[in-house]
Amino acid sequence: MNDFAYVYILESLSAQGGFYVGLTDDLSARLAKHNAGGVPHTAKQRPWRIKTAVAFRDRTKAAAFEKYLKSPSGRAFGKKRL
Known part of the structure; x- marks a missing residue:
């Protein structure tokens, strides 16, 4: 059994900026x-x-981080830092 929840960012290989x-x-x-x-x-x-x-042991924290990355400030953070 997997003990981690993963928040992931995918990049499209066919659509620039996807x-x-x-x-x-x-x-x-x-x-x-x-x-x-x-x-x-x-x-x-x-x-x-x-x-x-990014792997999280706490699924609640993972869900909160995913929600943040989908926000305007989170998208900016992801583009600059991730």
């Missing part, structure tokens, strides 16, 4: 789902690669 932020317990399976077109929000910008992934 990024996606998400949260998962299984990073490799989630990337495969994005690249297979199984996520409607990202299907048109395939293929994707992982730009950044």
